Amino acid sequence: MDSEELKVLIRDEGLSDDERILLARDLASSHSKENTDFLGELANGSDNFLRRAAIEGLGSLRYLPTFSILERIVYDKIFSHLTDNNEEIRRCAILALGEFGNSRSLFPLVNIYLGGNSQTRNSVLHALSGLQDPRSKKFLESIDNENSDFARLISDSIDPNATHYYSFNGAQEMYEDSILMKGQIKINSPRDLELVKDFLKKSNDDFPSKPQTYVITPKKEFVIGGNLHEHVHVTKGDAVITAGEVRFENENGSWGITNINNRSNGYHPGSSYKDVKNALRKAKISCPDSFTEVFPKDGYFTEEFLSLQPLADYQD
Numbered sequence: 280m281d282s283e284e285l286k287v288l289i290r291d292e293g294l295s296d297d298e299r300i301l302l303a304r305d306l307a308s309s310h311s312k313e314n315t316d317f318l319g320e321l322a323n324g325s326d327n328f329l330r331r332a333a334i335e336g337l338g339s340l341r342y343l344p345t346f347s348i349l350e351r352i353v354y355d356k357i358f359s360h361l362t363d364n365n366e367e368i369r370r371c372a373i374l375a376l377g378e379f380g381n382s383r384s385l386f387p388l389v390n391i392y393l394g395g396n397s398q399t400r401n402s403v404l405h406a407l408s409g410l411q412d413p414r415s416k417k418f419l420e421s422i423d424n425e426n427s428d429f430a431r432l433i434s435d436s437i438d439p440n441a442t443h444y445y446s447f448n449g450a451q452e453m454y455e456d457s458i459l460m461k462g463q464i465k466i467n468s469p470r471d472l473e474l475v476k477d478f479l480k481k482s483n484d485d486f487p488s489k490p491q492t493y494v495i496t497p498k499k500e501f502v503i504g505g506n507l508h509e510h511v512h513v514t515k516g517d518a519v520i521t522a523g524e525v526r527f528e529n530e531n532g533s534w535g536i537t538n539i540n541n542r543s544n545g546y547h548p549g550s551s552y553k554d555v556k557n558a559l560r561k562a563k564i565s566c567p568d569s570f571t572e573v574f575p576k577d578g579y580f581t582e583e584f585l586s587l588q589p590l591a592d593y594q595d
Contacts, residue, residue: 303336319356338375377406386588394593444518460512472534490524501558521548535565540572
């Protein structure tokens with residue numbers, strides 16, 4: 280059955296909720312912007328059965344880092360229903376974000392948990408279980424109420440060193456500007472650093488000295504920014520495995536890394552060093568055995584940090 284037939288059939292009043300959901304998932308599976316726009320229109324409609332099916336269909340488009348443009352569209356369509364007047368629609372959107380699996384969901388979901396009623400908190404925990412975000416472990420482990428046992432089970436299921444993709448969580452305008460950015464420097468070997476040695480030396484000699492912006496791409500490549508200072512510009516809008524700042528020093532004629540961290544206000548990556556170390560070892564670049572600094576220093580779940588994230592004032 281083609282997309283146009285599915286669009287007609289999903290409106291059939293004789294269908295059950297489960298049948299509508301299956302049709303919505305079929306439409307989303309095409310990864311077509313036209314179909315996701317159609318589901319977005321249904322989600323904004325007046326028929327709550329269709330709305331729930333459409334939102335669940337959008338959530339089924341499990342996040343893939345190579346679909347960065349589409350994932351931003353889908354994320355925004357689901358996100359808009361987190362504050363819907365209908366409580367069932369809100370819970371449906373919460374669960375859809377968990378299934379969708381995008382890293383941008385974590386902090387809004389935590390804020391919803393903190394301001395939600397018992398049913399909302401339970402939905403958020405189910406969403407966090409689907410999200411499997413290594414950053415969420417500390418929050419889950421901090422829960423000390425009727426949900427603590429469930430939260431611990433979810434935390435135990437999350438591997439803190441699993442490869443996880445982090446999406447850009449900044450302004451749409453900056454994201455769009457990033458797509459055509461040039462000047463990134465892929466580091467595959469010590470020779471690649473030698474080719475930009477004059478630039479690295481100048482960065483070190485500046486006062487104050489300037490670290491390089493770096494990312495680990497979804498292909499597990501180590502890329503530095505050169506003259507690009509925003510991580511999203513280095514990735515051209517794509518997701519990262521991690522991102523941060525790095526300092527290079529030349530010792531005995533060989534460039535190596537002396538300091539490296541995970542500070543990125545555009546991506547807020549986790550603290551796993553595994554993929555960083557593997558990429559640098561593959562490139563034969565000497566580096567520390569772990570991050571020399573981890574950000575944010577007080578963690579992602581302080582009142583101050585969460586107050587700057589979406590839905591900070593959420594209340595059921």
